[in-house]
Amino acid sequence: MSAQPEPASDLDRLRAEYASRKDRLAASDLYSPFNTANLFISQQRQRLTLKLLRENGFYPLDPLDILEVGCGTGGILLEYHSFGAHPENTHGVDLLPARLRDAHQHLPGSPILCADGQFLPLPSHFYDLVLQYTVFTSIFDDTIKMKIASEMLRVLKPGGMILWYDFWLNPTNKQTRGIRPAEIRRLFPGCRFDFHKVTLAPPVARRLAPVSWILALLLEKISLLNSHYLAVIRSQPVPDR
Numbered sequence: 001m002s003a004q005p006e007p008a009s010d011l012d013r014l015r016a017e018y019a020s021r022k023d024r025l026a027a028s029d030l031y032s033p034f035n036t037a038n039l040f041i042s043q044q045r046q047r048l049t050l051k052l053l054r055e056n057g058f059y060p061l062d063p064l065d066i067l068e069v070g071c072g073t074g075g076i077l078l079e080y081h082s083f084g085a086h087p088e089n090t091h092g093v094d095l096l097p098a099r100l101r102d103a104h105q106h107l108p109g110s111p112i113l114c115a116d117g118q119f120l121p122l123p124s125h126f127y128d129l130v131l132q133y134t135v136f137t138s139i140f141d142d143t144i145k146m147k148i149a150s151e152m153l154r155v156l157k158p159g160g161m162i163l164w165y166d167f168w169l170n171p172t173n174k175q176t177r178g179i180r181p182a183e184i185r186r187l188f189p190g191c192r193f194d195f196h197k198v199t200l201a202p203p204v205a206r207r208l209a210p211v212s213w214i215l216a217l218l219l220e221k222i223s224l225l226n227s228h229y230l231a232v233i234r235s236q237p238v239p240d241r
Ligand SMILES: C[S@@+](CC[C@H](N)C(=O)[O-])C[C@H]1O[C@@H](n2cnc3c(N)ncnc32)[C@H](O)[C@@H]1O
Pocket: 014, 018, 069, 070, 071, 072, 073, 074, 075, 076, 093, 094, 095, 096, 099, 115, 116, 117, 118, 132, 133, 134, 135, 138, 139, 148
């Protein structure tokens, strides 16, 4: 009997997926700000992000220590720089060295590390803000998701905030799995949550935003057409004795 090949781990699948995605998207402007739909999606996400940061007292950003888990090529941290975050205080971690090479170019003054989010080589209770943008939906393995979430909570300062931006549904990409609030609650036990639906579903935004920005704004108000959640996650205050 021939030996069965070892099943690839979820991290191996993810590495292979990102290697092929890089080739597939090399000549595409899917994530470019010159792509009107992408510009619409980013600006709407940024408006809500700024509102939530201000409402939760995370303003101004320059004295705050910020960590993005799964920072990829650094696009989100660059957004936070444009919001006023100090480059030296904005930290990024990603699993994939090829993506981090681009991140180092985009964010020359920021500490960026190659590490698995399950084992962050970072101090406990240090960061005011911990970000995760579209990382968890690319992971299938529940244990990996739980470990990354618990590391995010470990490095968060008391009184700090996790900002979660990820989709709940994406039927077209088989390499991802949408995550709904019930699962987010399980990943961060004992926390308080404030969920906001956002992002006009990209297939709709791609058709509509180049034709009518105003119509895209109106349709984004229909909750069912929002593909993502922007969630504020705060650890519970320790009760007074
Ligand atoms: C869809 S990309 C998002 C990148 C960035 N957050 C953004 O929104 O532009 C997901 C990123 O998560 C990273 N990632 C996935 N699993 C990870 C893990 N276990 N530890 C660290 N990074 C991980 C991937 O390498 C990839 O760069």
